[in-house]
Amino acid sequence: MYEGLKGFTDFYPAELAPRRAVIDGIEATARSYGFRETATPALEPAEMWTDKSGEDIVDELYDFEDRGGRHVTLTPELTPTVARMVVAEQQALSKPIKWFSTRPFWRYEQVQQGRFRELHQTNADIFGSGEPDADAEVLAFAADALVNLGLDGSAFEFRVSHRDILGELLRSFDADVDVPAAIRAVDKRARTEEAEYLDLLREAGLSDGQAREFDEVLLAGDEDLDELTAFADSPALADAVENLQAVLAAAADFGVREHCDVSLTTARGLDYYTGVVFECFDASGEVSRSVFGGGRYDHLIEEFGGQPTPAVGVGIGVMNSTLPLLLQVHDAWPGEGVETDYYVLQVGDTRSTAARIARELRERGHVVETDVSDRSFGSQLSYADSIDAETVVVAGERDLENGEVTVKDMASGDETTAPVEAFPGDFERPTCDDFA
């Protein structure tokens, strides 16, 4: 007997059904915004991550040497792959490029509650617009996706931050600070002890006092943005604050400002982010971990060898992520289990009639099973029950001699007979009641 690998999940039908409904819902929202679906390789040259992505993700790569001696890796996230694709077809693609896809990624993490080595995301990205409208459209898509899944608008909040605000604040303390390292420290703030977090800031080049003062500034909220500009005499800081305010203004026009709170302690873990970054949280606080996040990464396409191309995106964890918890807490989780419209039961040698009925019901778009195991009446009925069949159509040898089938409603137990040649006849979704 074999066992699957730790950190990898087998999704059986009953558990997959609600997850599929959630993915379908998010993808429908993405399509409505004009995001277009792409499909991308699971395996890529490892240097696409080892060159640019920051040490945290590189430590978790599933990388290896393939049979041709290439250093390859299972992709831990989508962004470098779509960046590569944009560069490859930069001239042919009309801008803005708006892409989405849902697929697994792989990270060799410590397996623990809520952390898996195979994780699934729906990513949506806009390439080719540096305008605040593009950041805001990503926020609007994400908020609409959640609302379309049945969440009340008050159930979630987007904590919005800005990489350049963090970077300029850090540089205002010390021009030589290691900004990427300090930002990685901020990203870990909520998950580590305070002493360890302050240590990480000191390792990045801040003094003890600077680290504490910096951390205090991070508590600025929506109403403190203008003051923030005064914190340092830095045009770059003023620009960043203005950009964040412009994104929030666009979010207001797009109807999603209410979901956004300024939160400078939000940083995101990957090095390539440049402007606005955000994370989605449960507003009730019941789910404490971040649900998903995204942000702007304006330099990646150029670093990958393309024309300068601003970009902004979001990656929504699906399947085994925090999102199912958020939906469960707020009563928006679709039911688990499988659904069946009809089971066509065979008694005696009635296969050709049962098959004809099953075929005609399937042509109407219904989920229909019939016996493929040569089983008894009782055994078939019990199976029909186990798959939650709504209606059972009994094709019995004796009934058929009278030109009839029996139609049984499984919820009420009601049953009636129907002329076999009139079943399903003109009915789109025939039930027991139609023939009673």
Place this chain on the structure above:
Amino acid sequence: MYEGLKGFTDFYPAELAPRRAVIDGIEATARSYGFRETATPALEPAEMWTDKSGEDIVDELYDFEDRGGRHVTLTPELTPTVARMVVAEQQALSKPIKWFSTRPFWRYEQVQQGRFRELHQTNADIFGSGEPDADAEVLAFAADALVNLGLDGSAFEFRVSHRDILGELLRSFDADVDVPAAIRAVDKRARTEEAEYLDLLREAGLSDGQAREFDEVLLAGDEDLDELTAFADSPALADAVENLQAVLAAAADFGVREHCDVSLTTARGLDYYTGVVFECFDASGEVSRSVFGGGRYDHLIEEFGGQPTPAVGVGIGVMNSTLPLLLQVHDAWPGEGVETDYYVLQVGDTRSTAARIARELRERGHVVETDVSDRSFGSQLSYADSIDAETVVVAGERDLENGEVTVKDMASGDETTAPVEAFPGDFERPTCDDFA
């Protein structure tokens, strides 16, 4: 500038759109038969293949040692994974178990025309029925899936064979013949030179004369099945012939007998198959390669440590497989390209109105884009054309002062004005004509 790996494909939206339509169609047919969706890991313990699957596939594994020292592999096919899942939940699952899924697999093959290292399949399997009805239902699902994609029933044929007929015929020549090796030779028959093929049969233990005679017997067709029984005094051979005939009889009841031709030169490459096996081909012969295949594998669950559980399934290659070629040859390939219902064009500071209109159109389920790049009228109109927008709604500063928007049909060029507060109003899908 990075390049993706050889044998891996980047699917841009225009090329993915028809493939997504094909996958959606196949999955809808699978659901109508009561196959239930599962989702499964990309990575598994390598011994799940090295123990059982035959040397051909083992030579092509993307296997490596993970950071924990485990010998793991990217999965080259689905069957061992679903077998493992059936074993793990054998008691809890009601039989028959009918599962489907669509996902990528990986094989380190020589990259050539039509052969990729990342390939996608929709697999559908039935566990727990050894009856001919189950084999026939898999054939019926596959045929219905193709017809539902728009193929004429005469466009494809299923070449149906039986592993036990092949095995018993081989043993009738020589009890010590290496049956798995000889069957792998038959599987390669159409792809190799005759001399090389006969060599493979001789390596498996047949004499030169036996190899030629065996090959002649393989040319038996539908009408020769009864004679085949007389070829050797073997009850097992007679049983196998009878089983194949029973599957064909069930296929007749299921309405798909017309697609099935007996073809004993069809063998399938994997060692675990036991009974009926089949491959789908282009009936016109224009596409020469097999489109997809499947078959019965009654021992795998037991070999994986479970209760004896018969099984039968099919794996339909999608995305970059032979199937798109078959559909193209028979004019059933969905159009490439992207579709857009509305583009909401902004002229001047009209973002909040444009956003409101876009939001209301999206709520009606339409694909709607609006400007996120702060571009000129002409640049927006050209972009709307590039994404094939059906209708452009112009929210212009001057028009809005008069309480109007302009509605433009992009195919005819016709345009008219509409009151802004009545757009989209009560219209489900407002067009230029509605306001003309």
